[in-house]
Amino acid sequence: MPAPLAVRAAAWHLPEKQVDLGDLPELATLTSQERETLFSLGVERIHVADESDDTGLAAAASRKALTETGLGPEDVDALIVVEQRAPGRLVASETTRLQDLLGVRRALTFGVGGLGCVSLAPALFAARGLLAADEEMTHVLVAHGSKSATPRRYRHPVTLNGDSGQALLLSRTGRVRVIDMVQETNGSYWDLFHVAYRDRPETEWREECRDQVAYSFRLAVESRNRISALLRQLLDRNGMRREDVAGFVSQNLSAGGFAFTEDALGIELLPACRENLREYGHLGPNDILFNLYTSLERKELSEGERAVLINVSPVAAWSLMLVQAGEGDGDDYL
Template identity: 25%
Template sequence: MRHHAGIIGIATYHPETFMSAEEMAEASGLPVEVVVEKIGVRRKPVPGPEDTTSNMGIFAARKAIENAGISPEDIDVVIWDGAQHKDYLNWLAFTKVCHEIGAINAWGFDMESMCGSMIVGLELAKSLILSREDVKIVLLVSGYRNCDMINLKYKPGAFLFDIGAGGSAVVLKKDAGVNEVLGSAAIADGSFAEDFVVPVGGSRKWPMTKEDVDEIWFHITCDPKDFKERLGAVTLKNWYSVIDKSLERSKLTRKDIDYFAMVKIKRSAHHEMLKELGLREDQSVFLENYGHVGQNDVIFSLEDGLRMQRIKDGDNVLMVSAGGGWTWNAAIVRWGKVID
């Protein structure tokens, strides 16, 4: 018998409060048309008092467990694949998740690949399920509120103004019989490692001074003048490379793609990728009403695709993301019943 890892439950969470494109435009000084059309966001969720990074993942995890029809005690491994910007510095989020949801039999770990973390998490969960006799069910949990690290007055970071807050969770099971995780691929380019950082608050610049905070340096910066040019020169090429490699590892081609679950990027780039892959607009969802919620984007897109009936049984779902620093990631999930 061929063993596999399949998705048996997904869920997302976003705060109830949103910032509109008009509010973003007013705060940043950009025309609202630039926010909507170029940055590509009509609104984005912003965290409320209870929306800590871990809590947003926990809210999603509870729903995913319910959707999967399992008990928290059935979970063998919990992987936190949410943001590094957690409730506390130097802190494990997965242990709080286990405690809050009642996963009393689980072990786990926190992992990070920036906005590629959910796709890397799928590969890690699949690998554990297929290699360990004692791992049958894995829960992936992600919370994200890097919006705290965005300064709307910092014009070089305008492409980040769509960053919001939210969470997602995925339950995977050994030999689930449905929604098989197929091939994945990743590329990393460390030449961008220090071009896209919060320049204070880490060991490189510790302790922070009052001036560090007052002079608004406690936010993501991308200062090198050639950063965007260098990134733009390789991004699409690297995305198409990981897409093709993940398809090859799944014994598929571009013609087999049925749905495109894409990380939130600017509107023009999203449509360019659809065209390159030979896909229609109704084979994806552009996340203009969620903003960019990091690694959770692909699950927001998957959930919307199912709700809007753009994904049906037997469809090959291509999930694509990228993480600052820099990584490019892709994975394939065949939705519906597993066929040997």
């Protein structure tokens, strides 16, 4: 039985500035095929943070989460930072910079990453491990700032990146209980998407796909098989059937990505996923919890119901999370 883990508070910082799809600065540089794919993603606009970097976005969301719970910096026992894809400085530590900005000076602090969007999963595994290992630890803050790694926000042929900050205050009890998590990776795709940067100025950075056939076909088939098997594993080991899941949530890549996931699993995603894709684009590791909480706010999920959160990254990594809405006492985890 997994150790108790719950989200006591969740907060997001979404920049006020909006850029409509037709106003993207890079639009004029795209090929006709790239433009066609871009306009078929299902994204209408993104939110852009011109004046803030990844760490600033994470800090803004973290302050909101602490304010929501009435906690101060001294109450945070651990800070886990989901690392940004393109740090502002090499060798320096954006992780301890966030610690300093928040003033959580006594918090055990470290970063996790390397799995793209799925990097949220190891952060949650680590948080659960800390809470299980140390009975004096009560509050673990997991934070991430998501910005495009390059000046070009369109990642052909995958998605369009918007900006956001996310903070999750984790404990043993809370509004959303994390019942179970599963994750797998395949290192043969480690550089399928990459940005060459050492020999060129930042204005020329561009994310490239090493092999679009591998992405569109081989990885697609493997992803279909992986998430299907992971869902069976997740449900079987928790004594559940597909019918026991009240809702499914996915990351926001594209309308085609939603259709792929729904077809692969024989499910229907909650409406909040498509609405957030339309309004915000892809928010990296912040997508799935943002979609979940939007679903809760809109009553697409009710108290006590369970949902499965699906996350896929082309590095390649796959993770599924089983959660339940509603406060609990921490002792009734299946």
